[in-house]
Amino acid sequence: xxxxxxxxxxxxxxxxxxxxMAYVTLEDQKGSVTAIFFPEIxxxxxxxxxxxxxxxxxxxxxxxxxxxKVSATETTLLSTATDSSQHAAAYFTVHANRCDAGDMxxxxxxxxxxxxxxxxxxxxxxxxxxxxxYLGADLKLDIASSLKKEAERILGxxxxxxx
Numbered sequence: 001x002x003x004x005x006x007x008x009x010x011x012x013x014x015x016x017x018x019x020x021m022a023y024v025t026l027e028d029q030k031g032s033v034t035a036i037f038f039p040e041i042x043x044x045x046x047x048x049x050x051x052x053x054x055x056x057x058x059x060x061x062x063x064x065x066x067x068x069k070v071s072a073t074e075t076t077l078l079s080t081a082t083d084s085s086q087h088a089a090a091y092f093t094v095h096a097n098r099c100d101a102g103d104m105x106x107x108x109x110x111x112x113x114x115x116x117x118x119x120x121x122x123x124x125x126x127x128x129x130x131x132x133x134y135l136g137a138d139l140k141l142d143i144a145s146s147l148k149k150e151a152e153r154i155l156g157x158x159x160x161x162x163x
Contacts, residue, residue, distance in 0.1 A: 001070060003033060003057045004078050007049055015039060024049055024072070026057060035059055035070040045075035054078040087143045087162040089119040092151060096126040099155070106154045111135070113150075116142025 005026035012022045019039035025032050035057055037045065048055055058074040092107065111120065120135035141147065143162050151160045 001059055001061050003035065003059070003070065004028065004054060005032070005057075006052075006054050008032060010049060022049070024057075026055065033070060035072045037072045037075075041072050041075070045072075048075050048077060087118060089121060089163050090141055090143050090147070091121045091123055091161040091163065092155060093123045093125065093159045093161075094155060096124060103154055107151065110147070110150045110154060111139060111141060114142045114144070114147040116140055118143045 003026055005028040007024055008027045009025040010022050011024075012020050015021055017039075020042060021039050022037045022042045023034050024037055025034045037049070042049070054077070056076050056078045057070075057072050059070045059072040062069045062071060094104070094107075118141050120139060120141045122133040122135065124131045124133060135141075148160050148162070152158075
């Protein structure tokens, strides 16, 4: 599971081995959740957790009889969450009835300006079907926020997904 939010509270606890772990409360505009940071993860993310910037926290969900817990496995700054190191592929949704040849040419030029190491796919949708097209080994992408912004100007907001 992936969470995003601002740290509103940190409760540090000493383990039996005298290491420090923490229960960290993350908040966004809809609510809050507490994530458990075991010693190794807490130590790695300490500076980010005690900073002011919004965070992206990845972890595993543990559903118990009385509560739901999130055990953090990774922490990054939300501002760097669209860096290529965070994603393996990009999916570009193209609605056949809304795009013309000029839009497709503009998208191709955009993709060629963002060459990198991640895979890219075009999800072509029309009234009757949906086709997934792999861009191929010759057109790998550098997945970054600049690619998303530029492609969304061509295809529309929400048409690009980084996975």
